[in-house]
Amino acid sequence: QKEVEQNSGPLSVPEGAIASLNCTYSDRGSQSFFWYRQYSGKSPELIMSIYSNGDKEDGRFTAQLNKASQYVSLLIRDSQPSDSATYLCAVNVLPHASGGSYIPTFGRGTSLIVHP
Amino acid sequence: DAGVTQSPTHLIKTRGQHVTLRCSPISGHKSVSWYQQVLGQGPQFIFQYYEKEERGRGNFPDRFSARQFPNYSSELNVNALLLGDSALYLCASSLATGNEQYFGPGTRLTVT
Numbered sequence: 001q002k003e004v005e006q007n008s009g010p011l012s013v014p015e016g017a018i019a020s021l022n023c024t025y026s027d028r029g030s031q032s033f034f035w036y037r038q039y040s041g042k043s044p045e046l047i048m049s050i051y052s053n054g055d056k057e058d059g060r061f062t063a064q065l066n067k068a069s070q071y072v073s074l075l076i077r078d079s080q081p082s083d084s085a086t087y088l089c090a091v092n093v094l095p096h097a098s099g100g101s102y103i104p105t106f107g108r109g110t111s112l113i114v115h116p
Numbered sequence: 117d118a119g120v121t122q123s124p125t126h127l128i129k130t131r132g133q134h135v136t137l138r139c140s141p142i143s144g145h146k147s148v149s150w151y152q153q154v155l156g157q158g159p160q161f162i163f164q165y166y167e168k169e170e171r172g173r174g175n176f177p178d179r180f181s182a183r184q185f186p187n188y189s190s191e192l193n194v195n196a197l198l199l200g201d202s203a204l205y206l207c208a209s210s211l212a213t214g215n216e217q218y219f220g221p222g223t224r225l226t227v228t
Contacts, residue, residue: 004158032214043206043219044159088158092214101171101213104149106158 023089141209
């Protein structure tokens, strides 16, 4: 079973702080990595994708990828109460059957609470 | 541009019944994936379609089936509903398999 692991939290940070969300994955062949935000009762919303080792920045969000350590993280700078949500890590994995397409596999998500 | 749309929004069924959920992808997207999400868990992959062909199937029983139409819209069918099928069913579209996926609002299915 190819897995994506996230700490379920909740992670509580004060407003204005940096929130750091982490994700590990088991499939060394994975090439594509995604972060989604999901508000309670809503569907997931794509925040960022990352495909190469290193950092990728988009506004207050920075995704970090380390394929050697099989680790991907999301940093949220200047956290706001509106960032309070569940953050889902998704990794494209190849199924066991040969010839298949990459299948997105999600972690269970980390709940983030930003308090004023 | 319109995002991914799903219908219906909510659905209540009884055990043993059949249900059909529908999804229309973002214009230009040729791949549709279906997920089941229960409270406290991440989305679980059910099916992936690209250009009307099944490209992946998750660990779900044969009661679950799906198809993609020539206009790239898709249906998910679930037969012989069980209480455990109660969940949020999500459809996501992408340009192709492996690309960024965009989710619809979901269909909340309750089986009683």
